[in-house]
Amino acid sequence: MKRLILIIVAMATMSLATTQLSAQDLAHYKKIVKELSSAKYQGRGYAFGGVNKAGKYLEKEFTKAGVDEVVCQPFKMDINTFPGAMKMAVDGKKLQAGVDYTLREFSPGVKGSFKLYHIDTANYNSDKIFADLASPEYKDAFVVCDFWFTYKHSADFRRLQSRKETPSVAGLIYTWNEPLKFYKAYGERVIEKPMLWATTSALSATAKSIELDIENKFLKDYECFNVIAKVEGKRHDACYVFTAHYDHLGLLGKKVFYAGAHDNASGTAAIVTLAAHYAKNRPEYDIYFIAFSGEDAYLRGSEWYAKNPLVPLTQIRYLFNLDMIGDNNPVQYCEVSDEGERGYELFVKINNDKKYFKSLDRGKLAGNSDHYPFAQRHVPCIFLENKEGDAFKFYHTTFDTWERAIFDSYEPTFKLVTDFIEQY
Ligand SMILES: [Zn+2]
Numbered sequence: 002m003k004r005l006i007l008i009i010v011a012m013a014t015m016s017l018a019t020t021q022l023s024a025q026d027l028a029h030y031k032k033i034v035k036e037l038s039s040a041k042y043q044g045r046g047y048a049f050g051g052v053n054k055a056g057k058y059l060e061k062e063f064t065k066a067g068v069d070e071v072v073c074q075p076f077k078m079d080i081n082t083f084p085g086a087m088k089m090a091v092d093g094k095k096l097q098a099g100v101d102y103t104l105r106e107f108s109p110g111v112k113g114s115f116k117l118y119h120i121d122t123a124n125y126n127s128d129k130i131f132a133d134l135a136s137p138e139y140k141d142a143f144v145v146c147d148f149w150f151t152y153k154h155s156a157d158f159r160r161l162q163s164r165k166e167t168p169s170v171a172g173l174i175y176t177w178n179e180p181l182k183f184y185k186a187y188g189e190r191v192i193e194k195p196m197l198w199a200t201t202s203a204l205s206a207t208a209k210s211i212e213l214d215i216e217n218k219f220l221k222d223y224e225c226f227n228v229i230a231k232v233e234g235k236r237h238d239a240c241y242v243f244t245a246h247y248d249h250l251g252l253l254g255k256k257v258f259y260a261g262a263h264d265n266a267s268g269t270a271a272i273v274t275l276a277a278h279y280a281k282n283r284p285e286y287d288i289y290f291i292a293f294s295g296e297d298a299y300l301r302g303s304e305w306y307a308k309n310p311l312v313p314l315t316q317i318r319y320l321f322n323l324d325m326i327g328d329n330n331p332v333q334y335c336e337v338s339d340e341g342e343r344g345y346e347l348f349v350k351i352n353n354d355k356k357y358f359k360s361l362d363r364g365k366l367a368g369n370s371d372h373y374p375f376a377q378r379h380v381p382c383i384f385l386e387n388k389e390g391d392a393f394k395f396y397h398t399t400f401d402t403w404e405r406a407i408f409d410s411y412e413p414t415f416k417l418v419t420d421f422i423e424q425y
Pocket residue numbers: 264297397
């Protein structure tokens with residue numbers, strides 16, 4: 002009898018510590034991932050306001066989730082975009098934007114036909130290269146080189162990028178393996194010469210010439226906004242914060258967009274379903290759910306918020322940054338701030354008890370996502386990213402789509418963080 006009571010008590014405590022996730026939660030999650038990854042938001046970039054449209058959608062979704070308050074926090078940034086012409090052909094053969102080639106985020110537009118000058122990486126001789134490129138034969142040529150090789154001779158490649166030092170070089174193409182990635186992180190400026198990335202298969206060593214028609218548009222003081230939802234707890238003297246960025250890479254020309262299902266419709270959708278969960282199951286402390294903009298443009302939204310917080314950062318008991326949680330690696334990658342150490346021990350304990358993930362793999366704290374501005378300001382925080390699963394190879398490529406979205410890591414992530422809040 003006594004033993005039976007003990008078992009019942011044990012079962013009761015277990016159910017208290019484990020949040021039950023319903024089929025509706027997963028359906029709700031998938032619906033948001035699908036919506037944010039759709040063509041309507043054009044990769045949640047800047048040129049045609051896709052990112053702000055997504056922000057408005059999230060404002061509505063948080064309200065529908067039953068939160069107490071939603072605030073949009075505006076901020077401005079400069080950003081280079083590619084909203085217009087996007088054509089490249091090699092020796093007359095048309096290439097596919099986003100698959101065969103992409104732009105560097107800081108590239109200007111370019112139009113015309115150009116000869117190619119391939120850097121001889123096996124017999125590298127910079128004097129010969131600069132002499133060749135100054136000769137009439139290669140006037141207005143594009144220089145082609147293996148991307149990683151350019152790092153070995155970065156001073157030479159900086160010269161090749163300078164209009165003053167190498168006026169006869171029209172632009173640069175760095176070759177790279179598939180799938181080709183695209184970035185926005187350094188798009189707050191435009192450099193002097195066009196710079197592209199192409200796959201090694203699309204631009205072979207024997208290619209002779211290219212035709213380009215690429216338009217860029219530099220947006221100055223572009224206004225974006227963070228979407229901040231709040232669920233009131235019983236206590237208001239401290240809070241928990243969930244963060245996820247909802248912006249992505251936008252367009253490459255008029256037709257190609259970066260859907261960003263994994264990066265980061267997955268984390269954004271998760272924080273909306275967490276908001277719905279806590280609106281129904283009132284927490285002890287207030288909880289904020291912040292969907293950041295401008296993350297892929299170098300953590301602009303989270304930097305802005307960290308400098309202009311709605312509640313003092315010292316009130317944050319713990320912050321959870323969910324970035325790319327739509328994958329299937331049974332091992333969960335995380336980064337933790339110095340002040341988050343005690344919390345991390347609890348994460349490990351919960352995970353060891355419940356086996357939500359096979360294990361947690363802790364990496365070195367880095368400025369790679371929205372937790373970083375908070376970690377720098379001594380906020381206890383964790384970054385959760387489901388890394389190196391089947392979706393990982395597609396991040397920042399045009400293949401990161403709803404059709405390829407994976408949902409395995411959603412439920413264990415949800416349970417891990419909700420258990421944590423109950424026990425911290
Ligand atoms: Zn990203």
